[in-house]
Amino acid sequence: MRIAVFAGDGIGPEVTEQAVRVLEKLGLPGLELVEGDVGGMAYRKHGHPLPQATLDIARGADAILFGAVGDFSCDNLERHLRPEQAILGLRKELGLFANLRPARVFPGLEHLTTLRREVAETIDLLIVRELNGDVYFGEKGIRTLPDGRRQGWDMMSYAEDEVRRIARAGFDAAMTRGRRLCSVDKANVLETSQLWRDVVIEVSAEYPEVELSHMYVDNAAMQLVKNPGQFDVIVTGNLFGDILSDQASMCVGSIGLLASASLAEGSFGLYEPIHGSAPDIAGKGLANPMATILSAAMLLRHSLGMEAEAARIEAAVARALADGINGGDLGGSAGTREIGDAVVERL
């Protein structure tokens, strides 16, 4: 079993370090960790945010534990050299097409969200976001029109097989949860969405037990404010999923606790905290590593089939929280290492 560890920029190395300690503490026989460079730090060392060597490490591994990428000093680089190309490149090159982002308020942390307690308590949803298509990976450019004006353009598209596999991921997830799937699109304006909706309806025939609904993205953004408790699983495209999953995460209030999985067909996946590289607090030992530790738990469960070990990590994090070990982002005072210690002790 080989796990690639890509710590990246900003607080990435600090939080990843603690997740690695947790993994090592489990003492899993045959577990090998291999580090690789991604993001702004990779650009500075190798001239590219996703060097070939890093891709090779990823391809040779069973799963990737990812920290964060993002670095203001790279803001003026050409697009293909910017840190975020590392994560976009890994998604595309490794066929990581299904992003799973659960959002649920942690008991005892209801006070952290800006939503009223009685609303926040009802949140227990999963967003299944497509990651390999949409306007993210279409042709794009800035051109000069015949009349001399500059124009920026990006092609949005989905082909039926791309929709079918993410729809199945959505239905499969719904089968393990409340059996309700809400597909979010903008079919009243976009042909991409019209095809999306048609294919989701076709796939629904394979899942007679799942209740399927459709919602326009603008309405979904409203409903996540008005009544987020109504949702079980949401399946949506890359762009809408980017927006809605971040909105939903913030509804939970404790973004320092939220993990995510980006899965390929089969068991391979990349696991990362949903928070970013937070350059403002990087290197200060202030970042909360819990989301990365919980990402490592997801990794064990989904990619390595180690349910018991995953549950052990999650229980240790829950106990640390119950014991009042909170990072600064959760209104507490525990630092990065202290939180790592607390989780390791409770394993």
Next chain:
Amino acid sequence: MRIAVFAGDGIGPEVTEQAVRVLEKLGLPGLELVEGDVGGMAYRKHGHPLPQATLDIARGADAILFGAVGDFSCDNLERHLRPEQAILGLRKELGLFANLRPARVFPGLEHLTTLRREVAETIDLLIVRELNGDVYFGEKGIRTLPDGRRQGWDMMSYAEDEVRRIARAGFDAAMTRGRRLCSVDKANVLETSQLWRDVVIEVSAEYPEVELSHMYVDNAAMQLVKNPGQFDVIVTGNLFGDILSDQASMCVGSIGLLASASLAEGSFGLYEPIHGSAPDIAGKGLANPMATILSAAMLLRHSLGMEAEAARIEAAVARALADGINGGDLGGSAGTREIGDAVVERL
């Protein structure tokens, strides 16, 4: 002075009727109201959601008061015949490029939002959304790829002049408010956004007094949850504006009170409540007409230059609210006509 009144579908006719009563009560000399058919009802009468006769009425008017369009019975029509094409068509044909959507919690109605009171109270923002470009109006279609797969596609684009005029609308609005403008894009992924950002920065040189910032759309969706009070004016493209303005509206809680303006160059504009056609309560006399009445006030102010009359309407609505006249959507029991009466009495 001629106002085109397009009541449309669902609750559109009921709420528009009350707004018309309010306008008539003002007794404005020389004011002429001309009705036209739009949406599903226009399709049923004339075979098209935006008949030529309606467009002609619009072109002959100084402004449009719009109710709502949307009708489930039209869901299976071809796209160009669906009700929402009426509003898209009016925006494009009449050059209504700037959608102004203010969001502010009404004093006394803080309990209606799902946000904590202390967060909701801070909301006082304006979203300036571009309406004539982006992926809404690009080429689009569903095609069969050479290998036989169906693919849906939509072209996203902005040309520099399109960005420039909406950027100016955003800066101009900021000059009348808190002088802070946040431009929302996805420049880390989209070339359309990269050009958007470049042009907004160019235009900012004309407005040295306005503090300009940039935010990615996923972060904006988060920040609207975390700290909506941080925003003064947000300027963004058609698609992101659709999503964020609906999210922001719901943060206010009282969607039955929110009006919007869609402005062309010069004084022409279309004014509509932001709520939809609400077919479930249509024809029952339950709909809250306040948002449409407030839209009529915006119309008088922006398109007819009648500030005093606009303020009179707004004051009458505020007094009715203060006197406890609330629609069902605001937790009250007043019906459509009763609310209309209450506002007319207080004029």
